[in-house]
Amino acid sequence: MADLFDQSGAGEPGSTAGAAGFGTPSGAPLAVRMRPRSLDELVGQQHLTFPGSPLRQLVEAQEGDRVGPTSLILYGPPGVGKTTLAHVISHAPGRRFVELSAITAGVKDVRRVIENARNDRDLNGVVTVLFLDEIHRFTKAQQDALLPAVENRLVVLVAATTENPSFSVIAPLLSRSILLTLQPLEDEDIAALLDRAVESPRGLAGSVELDEDAKKHLVAVAGGDARRALTTLEAAAGVALAQGKETVETADAEQAIDHALVRYDKDGDQHYDVISAFIKSIRGSDPDAALHYLARMIEAGEDPRFIARRMIISAAEDIGMADPQALPLAVAAAEAVQMIGMPEGRIPLAEAVVYLACAPKSNAAYMGINEAIADVRAGKAGPVPPPLRDAHYPGAKALGHGEGYKYAHDFPHGVAPQQHAPDELAGKDYYRPTENGMERQVAERLERLRRITRGG
Numbered sequence: 001m002a003d004l005f006d007q008s009g010a011g012e013p014g015s016t017a018g019a020a021g022f023g024t025p026s027g028a029p030l031a032v033r034m035r036p037r038s039l040d041e042l043v044g045q046q047h048l049t050f051p052g053s054p055l056r057q058l059v060e061a062q063e064g065d066r067v068g069p070t071s072l073i074l075y076g077p078p079g080v081g082k083t084t085l086a087h088v089i090s091h092a093p094g095r096r097f098v099e100l101s102a103i104t105a106g107v108k109d110v111r112r113v114i115e116n117a118r119n120d121r122d123l124n125g126v127v128t129v130l131f132l133d134e135i136h137r138f139t140k141a142q143q144d145a146l147l148p149a150v151e152n153r154l155v156v157l158v159a160a161t162t163e164n165p166s167f168s169v170i171a172p173l174l175s176r177s178i179l180l181t182l183q184p185l186e187d188e189d190i191a192a193l194l195d196r197a198v199e200s201p202r203g204l205a206g207s208v209e210l211d212e213d214a215k216k217h218l219v220a221v222a223g224g225d226a227r228r229a230l231t232t233l234e235a236a237a238g239v240a241l242a243q244g245k246e247t248v249e250t251a252d253a254e255q256a257i258d259h260a261l262v263r264y265d266k267d268g269d270q271h272y273d274v275i276s277a278f279i280k281s282i283r284g285s286d287p288d289a290a291l292h293y294l295a296r297m298i299e300a301g302e303d304p305r306f307i308a309r310r311m312i313i314s315a316a317e318d319i320g321m322a323d324p325q326a327l328p329l330a331v332a333a334a335e336a337v338q339m340i341g342m343p344e345g346r347i348p349l350a351e352a353v354v355y356l357a358c359a360p361k362s363n364a365a366y367m368g369i370n371e372a373i374a375d376v377r378a379g380k381a382g383p384v385p386p387p388l389r390d391a392h393y394p395g396a397k398a399l400g401h402g403e404g405y406k407y408a409h410d411f412p413h414g415v416a417p418q419q420h421a422p423d424e425l426a427g428k429d430y431y432r433p434t435e436n437g438m439e440r441q442v443a444e445r446l447e448r449l450r451r452i453t454r455g456g
Helices: 054-059 082-090 107-124 140-144 147-151 171-175 187-199 212-222 226-242 250-256 269-283 287-299 304-322 326-340 346-358 364-377 439-453
Strands: 071-075 095-101 127-133 155-161 177-181
Touching: 054 082, 054 177, 071 082, 082 095, 082 127, 082 155, 095 107, 107 127, 107 140, 107 147, 107 155, 147 155, 147 171, 171 177, 187 212, 187 226, 212 226, 212 250, 226 250, 269 287, 269 304, 269 346, 287 304, 287 346, 304 326, 304 346, 304 364, 304 439, 326 346
Parallel strands: 071 155, 071 177, 095 127, 127 155
Antiparallel strands: none
């Protein structure tokens, strides 16, 4: 797997062979040609690049500094500058850049890099910057192989991941590295990047102009992803030039791409963040926000059965007895989606979402079962009162089971004055209805029922 390594310039102090922007072929993709060569060229991420920040200290470190460079874990969505930062870090004096992808590399490749790094350090005084892309794809054993080299600073590890490092990177590696979280780029950052690419000699070198409306379209569909923005700009410029035009217009941009990027990882943070926002929007009685998050999940290819299951839970937990029809309606929507599939399934899902969001809310039943379970776990589960015990098996009556039981239908309104809970929980209220929706009527009836059953 020698092609995984950038071996050119091995042993030469300060070698950064292969870093974009330094000897990058003119035929390379626009996103590669425009890769920033310093922190000052980087757009966005101001929370990481301010003067004196750990990242800037690492990048601006000089040979002979008493404090050696620290390994980093860069966490953030695609196209926000993780690879760029790795290249920028490697440009400091006395460093050599090596890049591995966790998709194709293995333990043998890691050990080979470490051995070469040891030789470069001992023979030439060169520090190896190992950029490991998508580290979350490495197994625990593969990540363990990095530990000695990181701890002894044989290499400066710059690991990039789109997955939450708390779940995807082993704790010993996290504790030996600085975790930097990169944010999606703002629209202003993407717009500035497009302007720079149009004018820069490394970019389109003024061969075309970019219409304002076309730029707005490119910014909108980029979704905060710089790589996607530049790739789309390059394609749109190609469409315009093929037609003999000197200005990239909206029609050219639309031909290049007509779908906005939806940031969503079905097994990662976005999966949990978006579904959390979806449920909280329903709970917060905001149908518009709930429909937005529903649309995001649908467009990202989320399993509609997962969405429907969460809606059923919400109907029971957040609406409950305030609108008893919410739960069967959510179940009906789930069954409808299973019967008709997608994309038509979005319609019953949307109907149910609007109903749940607009319904009156009560979590009284949810809180009641939680409190009851807590009491049971705490040992509050006394004997079942004798009148309520099973009296059907031989010998049960001799034990007093069922003796004194009051059959509810023999009493007015079908309600008998009788203790049903164990002695230590007699009179304990678990269900406390609210004044919302149907639950107001339930509260009035329950008050009368408790007076009768408890003999009040």
